[in-house]
Amino acid sequence: MIEAQIVGLKKRYGDNEILKGVSLNVERGEVVCIIGPSGSGKTTFLRCLNLLEEPDEGQYALGDTVRCDFSHIGNHERRDITRRTAMVFQSYELFANMTVLENVMEGLVTPRNVPKNQAKAIALEMLKKVGMLEKADMYPVQLSGGQQQRVAIARAMAIKPDLLLFDEPTSALDPELVGDVLTVMRQVADEGQTMIVVTHEMQFAREVADQVVFMSGGVVVESGSPQEIFDHPKEERTREFLSNFAISPLADQTVKERREPVLV
Amino acid sequence: MDFNFQAMIQAIISSVRYLGTTLEISFVALVIGIVLGLAIALLRYYNVVVLSPVFQVLTTVFKGVPVVLIFLALYLFFSTGFDPMAKSMGWSIRFKQINPIWIAIICLGLMAVVNGTEIFRGAFSSVRKGQLDAAQSIGMTRMQTIRRVLLPQAVPVAVPVFGNLLINLIKASALCSMVGVVDIFSAATISGQQSYTFLEAYVGVALIYWAVVALIEQASRLLERGLTVHMRRAVA
Numbered sequence: 001m002i003e004a005q006i007v008g009l010k011k012r013y014g015d016n017e018i019l020k021g022v023s024l025n026v027e028r029g030e031v032v033c034i035i036g037p038s039g040s041g042k043t044t045f046l047r048c049l050n051l052l053e054e055p056d057e058g059q060y061a062l063g064d065t066v067r068c069d070f071s072h073i074g075n076h077e078r079r080d081i082t083r084r085t086a087m088v089f090q091s092y093e094l095f096a097n098m099t100v101l102e103n104v105m106e107g108l109v110t111p112r113n114v115p116k117n118q119a120k121a122i123a124l125e126m127l128k129k130v131g132m133l134e135k136a137d138m139y140p141v142q143l144s145g146g147q148q149q150r151v152a153i154a155r156a157m158a159i160k161p162d163l164l165l166f167d168e169p170t171s172a173l174d175p176e177l178v179g180d181v182l183t184v185m186r187q188v189a190d191e192g193q194t195m196i197v198v199t200h201e202m203q204f205a206r207e208v209a210d211q212v213v214f215m216s217g218g219v220v221v222e223s224g225s226p227q228e229i230f231d232h233p234k235e236e237r238t239r240e241f242l243s244n245f246a247i248s249p250l251a252d253q254t255v256k257e258r259r260e261p262v263l264v
Numbered sequence: 265m266d267f268n269f270q271a272m273i274q275a276i277i278s279s280v281r282y283l284g285t286t287l288e289i290s291f292v293a294l295v296i297g298i299v300l301g302l303a304i305a306l307l308r309y310y311n312v313v314v315l316s317p318v319f320q321v322l323t324t325v326f327k328g329v330p331v332v333l334i335f336l337a338l339y340l341f342f343s344t345g346f347d348p349m350a351k352s353m354g355w356s357i358r359f360k361q362i363n364p365i366w367i368a369i370i371c372l373g374l375m376a377v378v379n380g381t382e383i384f385r386g387a388f389s390s391v392r393k394g395q396l397d398a399a400q401s402i403g404m405t406r407m408q409t410i411r412r413v414l415l416p417q418a419v420p421v422a423v424p425v426f427g428n429l430l431i432n433l434i435k436a437s438a439l440c441s442m443v444g445v446v447d448i449f450s451a452a453t454i455s456g457q458q459s460y461t462f463l464e465a466y467v468g469v470a471l472i473y474w475a476v477v478a479l480i481e482q483a484s485r486l487l488e489r490g491l492t493v494h495m496r497r498a499v500a
Contacts, residue, residue, distance in 0.1 A: 052397050079403075087401040093394035097416040107402030110412055152398075159402055 002061070003028040003194045004049075004163050009058030009070070011044055018044050019055070020218040026163070026211075029192040033205035035229075036215035037241055042198045045215070046165050049196070050085035051078060063162040083111070086156035087165040091172045092148040094140040100127065100151050101136040107159040119158075126154035130184050146177030150184050157188065164188070166197040202245045206230050214238045271461035275468035279451035283472065286447040289365060289440060290433040293372035297429065300373075301380020306410065308381070309388050319381070326378045331436050335371045339443045342367055368440040372433050379432075383425045387418035420491035427484025431477050448472055 004026040011019040019041045026032050034042045047053040048070075049060075055070040062084055068077040086107070094103050104123035108114035114122075127133045130150040140148055149169055156164055166185065170178045182204050189195060189208055199205055205212055205226060212229040214222045214237075222235045230247055233239045304319045326334070346359045391414055399409040441450035448469055456465030 050401055052400060082400060083403045085401070087398075089394055089398060089401075091392075091394055093392065093398035095395055095398070095413050096392070097413065106399075106412065107404070110408050111403035111405070155398075155402065165401075 001028045002026070003030070003063065004196075005059075005061040006049070007059040009045065009048060009055050009060070011041075011048055011053060011055050018218055019048070021058075022215070022218070022220055024196075024213065024220065024223075026194060026196065028194055030194055030210045031189045031208055032196045032211045032213060033209035033226075034196065034198045034213045034215055035200070035202065035205055035241070036221075040215045041218040042215050043167055046087070046167050046196060046198050049081075049163065049165055050087055051081050052087070083159075084162040085165060086159050086161035086163075087167060088149070088152050088156050088169050090168045092140070092145065092152045094148055094151055094155070096140055099137050099139055100132060100143070103140070103151055104155045104158050107155060112159070122158055123154070126158045127151070129157070129187070130154045131180075144177060145173045146180045149173065149177075149181045153181075153184055153188065157193070162194065164193050164195040166195060166199070168198050168200065170199070170201055202230070202242075202247045206247055214241065216241070268459075268461050268464050271456075271459055272464040272468040274459075275452045275455040275461070275465035276472060278455045279448040279465075279469050280472060282446055282448045282451040283476070285365070285445065286434060286437050286440075286449075287476075289368050289372060289437050289445070289447065290430060292369050293376045293433050293437075294426070294430050296369075296373035297376025297380035297433075298426065300377045301382075302384050304377070304381045305384030305388060308385060310406070323378055323381055326374055327382075331371065331375050332439060332442075334374055335368075335439050335442050338367055338371055364444040365440075367443045368437070368445050371439075371443075372436060375436060376429060376433060379429050380426070383422050383429065384418065386425070387422040388414065390421050391417045420488060423491060424484050424488045427480055427487075430480055430484075434476060434480075435473065 002025055004024075006022065006024045009019055009022045010017065022041070022045055024032070034045070036042050044053055048055040054073075058070045059068070060070060060081070061067050062081060066077060066080050066084065068074075068081070094100075095106065098106060101120070101123055104126055105116070105119040108119035108122060109116060124133065124136065127136055130153055132147060132150050132154065135143060135147060135151075140151070143151070153169075169185065170181050173181060178201070182201065185195075185197070185204070186208055197205075197209070207226075209226050211223060212226050213220055214229060214233075214235070216237050222229060222233060222238050228234075229238065230242065233242060304323070307315045307319060310316075342359055342362065346362070350357055350359075395413055395417075396409055399413050404412065437447055438449035440447045441453070446454075452465040452469035453462075456462040
């Protein structure tokens, strides 16, 4: 079943066309990893999907309810889209004036009017999932980058989005903290959350993604299963890009096993 | 030259009675500055069409003019232009009936708005913009984001600067005598004129200004500490 369908998405800044008609189908529960060189429009594409950027053209279907055309989008559809998607940012962007718990509750309490005690229960459950329960009363400034990012994931998951977007979630982290965040993301994926991940973590893409999309120059160059993209890329540009990374090949049967959560 | 302490005390006593006027003008101007300054700063922060550039120009114009000039120009406008304007608009109020304190408040209010806008703009820029994206991404509206994310982080930054502005307003309020308002400064001058003890009167009124300013500085420091207590990194 299709969770999200994007057809012919275009985005311009003045004369500069960043996205030149990007299409993507995402199945419910699927993990899509978008890879590609910097400046290829990956992040812009992701930001278009929850309207942090306004696309100029394209059709967007999300869940069972949102069907819209970006060239004439109404306020009602706009609200629906922002409410059904959530995003995890490269530099976490936790609210500095709130505790960890308040950060996770905020999306429920303020825009959705969920009663405080109910929101708190959901938030605590999410914090437990990302292993940050014992830090619930701390402020973001007191946490490490990896911890902040795990809270940001909890904040995004708390609103139960149809589509969870990750914008290079580990790029700003110290190398030794990357593992914790990736582990949490694997676990989120295993719970059946539909997600799109813009990443430079090829190993993660290879092991966790159901679909890998290679973008370059504002278009999707190639997409397919991790095996197709990493082992048998059809396009020259894909091969060229992947040659910059050392990705250890995995036997097919180990791929699914590796998706077991490692988090305690 | 002898310093007449008796005259100084006399000047303090007679001018302290007008402390209320000085404080009233300064505080009302400050409130105007906070309210309108916040509104204009928000318009400019979110780059609202038409209004944002208009206020940018106005801010620049008023920032480049000494407050004395604003006092003189506004007084001149009121004394010569107000009655004809009121007549043509059909208002029954005339210049003589206007309490000059309002002219003073408008002048200092303008100064406070210009400064207040800049203070809030500075405070807003201390808030990481990505947090606004984050707020939007979890479905918060612009107003909700302002109320829950932007202001709680900007206000603690702005408070000490507004304390400073209040101090500047109190000192600038000495110009009120130019439009016929009796504040602590002009009261001291009057008292000095009576016995030709100008120096004593000026020192006396300076002491009052010092005391008031010291109090405000202390209060703003306490307020700042109370507001930022949770944003500081824990020492542990």
